[in-house]
Amino acid sequence: xLAFDFGLQRIGVAIGTLLGSGQLAAARPLTIIxxxxxxxxxxxxxxxxxxxxxxRLLVGRPLNDDGTPHEMTARCERFADxxxxxxxxxxxxxxxxxxxxxADAGLRGRGLDWRQRKAQVDAEAAMIILQDWNDTHARxxxx
Numbered sequence: 246x247l248a249f250d251f252g253l254q255r256i257g258v259a260i261g262t263l264l265g266s267g268q269l270a271a272a273r274p275l276t277i278i279x280x281x282x283x284x285x286x287x288x289x290x291x292x293x294x295x296x297x298x299x300x301r302l303l304v305g306r307p308l309n310d311d312g313t314p315h316e317m318t319a320r321c322e323r324f325a326d327x328x329x330x331x332x333x334x335x336x337x338x339x340x341x342x343x344x345x346x347x348a349d350a351g352l353r354g355r356g357l358d359w360r361q362r363k364a365q366v367d368a369e370a371a372m373i374i375l376q377d378w379n380d381t382h383a384r385x386x387x388x
Contacts, residue, residue: 248303248375250367251321255279257367261375272375274368302334305341305374339378
């Protein structure tokens with residue numbers, strides 16, 4: 246499974262391994278895709294899909310604190326639709342409120358300065374999106 250923290254300048258990517266039960270066994274930040282050109286972005290994503298063979302993709306869906314759409318919500322939904330269309334994989338949108346804040350706090354806790362955190366925060370946020378999907382999936386499986 247690959248998770249994406251979509252941004253206009255960078256896309257953070259995380260990888261997760263699922264157990265046979267569908268539960269997340271491990272998740273880790275994978276990479277950052279930089280640049281604004283769609284062709285280059287989707288080529289990089291295609292290379293990751295070819296390398297890792299995910300069965301599902303996750304895209305963070307930004308919302309305001311109160312759950313209403315954010316200025317980036319429609320862009321992320323469009324990105325998810327493009328992933329579905331180009332790669333013919335299942336794509337889930339995951340509420341990503343506070344994922345970047347949580348990722349930055351975790352990196353700060355590791356003693357990284359702002360430049361180091363900026364370089365890693367998007368991939369860390371993608372890992373949090375993946376973990377949030379797992380938490381939601383686990384709750385729905387036990388309900």
